[in-house]
Amino acid sequence: MPDLIDDIRAQLATLQEQRLLRQRRTVDGPQGPLLKLDGKQYLAFCSNDYLGLANHPALIAAAHAALDTYGVGASASALISGHSSAVEELETELAAFVGMPRALHFSTGYMANMGIIPALVGAGDTVFSDRLNHACLIDGARLSGAEFRIYPHNDVARLEQLLAKNTSPRKLIATDGVFSMDGDIAPLPQLLALCEKYDAWLLVDDAHGFGVLGPQGRGSLAHFGLSSPRILYMGTLGKAAGVYGAFVAGDATLIEWLLQTARSYIFTTASPPLLAGALLATLKLLQTEDWRQQHLRQLIARLRAGLANLPWRLLPSETPVQALVVEDNQLALTLMEGLRARGIWVPAIRPPTVPKGTARLRISLSAAHSAEQIDQLINALQELSVLNY
Numbered sequence: 001m002p003d004l005i006d007d008i009r010a011q012l013a014t015l016q017e018q019r020l021l022r023q024r025r026t027v028d029g030p031q032g033p034l035l036k037l038d039g040k041q042y043l044a045f046c047s048n049d050y051l052g053l054a055n056h057p058a059l060i061a062a063a064h065a066a067l068d069t070y071g072v073g074a075s076a077s078a079l080i081s082g083h084s085s086a087v088e089e090l091e092t093e094l095a096a097f098v099g100m101p102r103a104l105h106f107s108t109g110y111m112a113n114m115g116i117i118p119a120l121v122g123a124g125d126t127v128f129s130d131r132l133n134h135a136c137l138i139d140g141a142r143l144s145g146a147e148f149r150i151y152p153h154n155d156v157a158r159l160e161q162l163l164a165k166n167t168s169p170r171k172l173i174a175t176d177g178v179f180s181m182d183g184d185i186a187p188l189p190q191l192l193a194l195c196e197k198y199d200a201w202l203l204v205d206d207a208h209g210f211g212v213l214g215p216q217g218r219g220s221l222a223h224f225g226l227s228s229p230r231i232l233y234m235g236t237l238g239k240a241a242g243v244y245g246a247f248v249a250g251d252a253t254l255i256e257w258l259l260q261t262a263r264s265y266i267f268t269t270a271s272p273p274l275l276a277g278a279l280l281a282t283l284k285l286l287q288t289e290d291w292r293q294q295h296l297r298q299l300i301a302r303l304r305a306g307l308a309n310l311p312w313r314l315l316p317s318e319t320p321v322q323a324l325v326v327e328d329n330q331l332a333l334t335l336m337e338g339l340r341a342r343g344i345w346v347p348a349i350r351p352p353t354v355p356k357g358t359a360r361l362r363i364s365l366s367a368a369h370s371a372e373q374i375d376q377l378i379n380a381l382q383e384l385s386v387l388n389y
């Protein structure tokens, strides 16, 4: 036993030497553009609360009301006695919102993908996965036992070559709708066309598109005006929706199959119903107010214009995820520190979260930011860019 601990201590020390050890910071108080981290206040560009709803009074009031009605815990898994009427209503509303026949609620996006993929494919089948897909699509595919084929990022031609020579009975193309570290949008119309041509399913993980893209934030499918029984749409509820959780929407029979067989749905305690209460308030806000998405678009354009002449590569992105690729791990950390010294928090993202040689600052914008706050970030980065690191 001590050998094992010594081994792990050495591994941790190596991570420390490589400056790859991850650090947690404590947040005091609610989420928002001004964030108190480890006791100090920063102007923050690090959250996925893209619409600024995580601390919205309507969501808080709805959570309070649901808390009074349902109590704190769900007490059992959904198939035993934990499926609250608030979650039932949420599933119905979510399905209607994204224009799909039926939806199933999961505790988190991670758990959703870990449940959906093994429920649909297994040994002998194939999952085709974009190289930049989120870890939970990769982990779900691995867990399924299906063959796992990675295609280069958004490379539809290469994917077609892989599909053309594949003879699996079931084929599933899995993609992020909006890529979490690059911010670009998947070529969903082309991917769906390939699904039709090669008789495959399309699983879209829209963690970063739900609430942001498409009319009223209905997501990346709505952004392209797509609908098909071949599509399973996974949206998460802890980012733009401001709360926590996830759902998958699609053909009613497929959703019934997931309810019956997705292990991360069946074998876990249902989420606290108060979360569903808050999420119903989110859906109401999304359908009655779309100024947040418009304001966000203006902030994105302002930031991109302000960063256009920096010596680093700002990846193409029309979403609130804006990646400034500086390539070198140490430079990414130095810039993060430089911003921090100026009271601004932007996370540096390094391998293995992103491919080697693409270390970056991941700037995430929120409708809760003001134009002045965007200018503050632009000015700080301009200042740092002439320091010749």
Ligand code: PMP
Residues within 6 Å of the ligand: 107, 108, 109, 110, 111, 134, 136, 176, 180, 205, 207, 208, 236, 237, 238, 245, 246
């Ligand atoms: N998919 C993507 C693309 C994500 O970025 C994330 C979260 N970072 C998830 C899924 C997981 O969602 P959750 O946080 O609800 O587990």
